[in-house]
Amino acid sequence: MAKRRGARSKRSAVQASRPVALRSTPEKIKLVMKNLIAFLIFFAISFIFYKVTSAGFLNDLFFLLVLVFGFVTLAFLIVWLVLLLLKAMRK
Secondary structure, X not given: OOOOOOOOOOOOOOOOOOOOOOXXXXXXXXXXXXXXXXXXXXXXXXXXXXXXXXXXXXXXXXXXXXXXXXXXXXXXXXXXXXXXHHHHHHO
């Protein structure tokens, strides 16, 4: 019968993680503004096509696009406001 070895404790090399500092850099603000404007344009175009089309399938498709682009635009708006708040708190 084989000898049973004692249980070895396996410890992985755990490094202490540093807290992440949230910074509002001008590059992040520019990127968020660029994406906000782009999705706002997509939202407006989809909304116009939704109102103009009369075909059932296209009307439903543009309605879904309006919803998706609207939520993404709202998300970028919230991110932009948070970055501006972080920038104001830093000063």
